[in-house]
Amino acid sequence: MTKLKKSLTAAALLLTALGAQAQVGVLQGTVTGVKAGTVLPVLKGETKVADIKVEEGGKFSVPLATGVYTVTCPSGKVTKVAALNGAATISINCQ
Numbered sequence: 001m002t003k004l005k006k007s008l009t010a011a012a013l014l015l016t017a018l019g020a021q022a023q024v025g026v027l028q029g030t031v032t033g034v035k036a037g038t039v040l041p042v043l044k045g046e047t048k049v050a051d052i053k054v055e056e057g058g059k060f061s062v063p064l065a066t067g068v069y070t071v072t073c074p075s076g077k078v079t080k081v082a083a084l085n086g087a088a089t090i091s092i093n094c095q
Helices: 003-021
Strands: 024-032 039-044 045-051 059-065 067-074 078-083 087-093
Touching: 003 024, 024 067, 024 078, 045 059
Parallel strands: 024 087
Antiparallel strands: 024 059, 039 045, 039 067, 067 078
């Protein structure tokens, strides 16, 4: 009975640890109105969590935990984006 109790406790702890991990997705797409090499900050609330580095053709890809974020363009325009579990494709207009 003691072995069973220890095994169940260990299994419960493992399941709890797996459930506590953040779901990570990939936010990808294009940015218009900026040149390749431009870096756009990604914020969650007021905290900077990542940078979008714009590549040739305006393409970008950045891993983010699921949630809603804001991206600030060089012009000051702010865009809300949502990262989903898996890949999400979006377009950001900085014009």
